Amino acid sequence: MENKEEKDDFNVIIDIENFRNYLENKEILNIVQLVCKRSNSQRQKTKETYYSTYGKDLQEELNSKLSGNVNDLVMGLMMTPEEFDANEIHLAIKGIGTDESRLSEIIATRPSRHLTQIKDKFSALHGETMDKAIIGDTSKCYQKLLVAIIQGKRSDNPYPDPEKMKEILEKLKLDEKGKMPEDAFVQYLGSCSYAEICTLCWLFEKTYNKSILEVIKNSFDKSTHEFFKILFHFISDCPGYFAEKLHGFKEKDLTRILISRSEINMNEIREAYKELYNSELLDDLKTKTSGNYQIGLTILAQK
Numbered sequence: 001m002e003n004k005e006e007k008d009d010f011n012v013i014i015d016i017e018n019f020r021n022y023l024e025n026k027e028i029l030n031i032v033q034l035v036c037k038r039s040n041s042q043r044q045k046t047k048e049t050y051y052s053t054y055g056k057d058l059q060e061e062l063n064s065k066l067s068g069n070v071n072d073l074v075m076g077l078m079m080t081p082e083e084f085d086a087n088e089i090h091l092a093i094k095g096i097g098t099d100e101s102r103l104s105e106i107i108a109t110r111p112s113r114h115l116t117q118i119k120d121k122f123s124a125l126h127g128e129t130m131d132k133a134i135i136g137d138t139s140k141c142y143q144k145l146l147v148a149i150i151q152g153k154r155s156d157n158p159y160p161d162p163e164k165m166k167e168i169l170e171k172l173k174l175d176e177k178g179k180m181p182e183d184a185f186v187q188y189l190g191s192c193s194y195a196e197i198c199t200l201c202w203l204f205e206k207t208y209n210k211s212i213l214e215v216i217k218n219s220f221d222k223s224t225h226e227f228f229k230i231l232f233h234f235i236s237d238c239p240g241y242f243a244e245k246l247h248g249f250k251e252k253d254l255t256r257i258l259i260s261r262s263e264i265n266m267n268e269i270r271e272a273y274k275e276l277y278n279s280e281l282l283d284d285l286k287t288k289t290s291g292n293y294q295i296g297l298t299i300l301a302q303k
Contacts, residue, residue: 010042016050016058023061028070031062032292035074036299039263043078069251069293076259085110086121088256089130093137100142100223101230102256103134105245107149108231109238116152141182142223148190155193165199168192169207172200179219189228194235201232239265239272247277249288254297262300270301 015034022030035043050058059078066074076084085106092103110118122130134146171184192200204212213232217225233241242261245253246269261269273281285297 010038012042012045012049015042015046016053019046019050019058019061020054023065026065028066028292029295031065032070032074032296033299035062035077036296040077040081044080047078069255070291070296072251073255073259073293073296076255080121081260082114082117082121083125084259085114085118086125086130089118089122090126090133093133098137100138100226102252103138103146104223104227104230107146108227109234109241112152112154112156115150115154119150119152138223139221140223141186141220142227144182144186145190145224145227148186153191155191155196157193158195160193160196160199162199165196165203168196168200169203172204174208174215178215180215182220185216185219197231198235237272239268240276242269243273243276243281246273246281247284249284251293254285254289258297258300262303266301266303 015038018034019031021027022034038046047058050056059075062074062078063071076087079087088106089103092099092106106118107115119130122133126133130150131147134150135143138146168188171188172180174180188200189197201212204215208215213225213228216228230241233244242257242265245257258266270281273279273284277284281301282298285301286294289297
């Protein structure tokens, strides 16, 4: 998660004093407003200073006073971006069933360097490697693909080499049944940059006169196909992808997306939302949500 320029009114001493007063007086609205208007780096400084000044963990103090969706929002904001995503992945795979949409979104849309940091945090927070957790909760090509991507070896090359792309296309050559070879698919689609994947998709369609997504659907399991629907949507229209997810107004999606994108590209997401739905995101958040949760979301959505 990239940080925008920090607000000029930030003063860590004033913030820790305010937090202490708000906690003592159970001023939940003030807590939500203060947490949400700060950047992540500011919140981390505040946590450190609060502990060194009062000898207490600010995040634990907040957790003891909050509940429900407000607690989920504030706890997520008090984590580092890497901790937050590691926790989201844990929530996606723990217990019965897997929230593949949440799992796929995080792994498909995070930069490789961030995925490496998520893996480190996952191990520290949950006592097992992220690889092992994913292997234990997924299967087939989808499992292999996720494990390959989280190794953090995806290229960030914005300028694909045409000859290299042709070579990879040859490695992905379809068999007599029109299916892709799984090992080559995982190797290359799990390590090519977003720009290289775009070029591969174009070359593939030009060569076979069909979309690569159609072939993925016919070659592999449903989870792999759904993963690439997310990935291709994100690559082709990042703001539009997140605008569509927000428009579903599911609390877990609202919380995750507004936390993870609030310091990256909320302006673009708001614009995409308006173009897609002829409505303002902030107005719809006020209609679809309520209370302190609504106030927190609208602050994040305006960043």
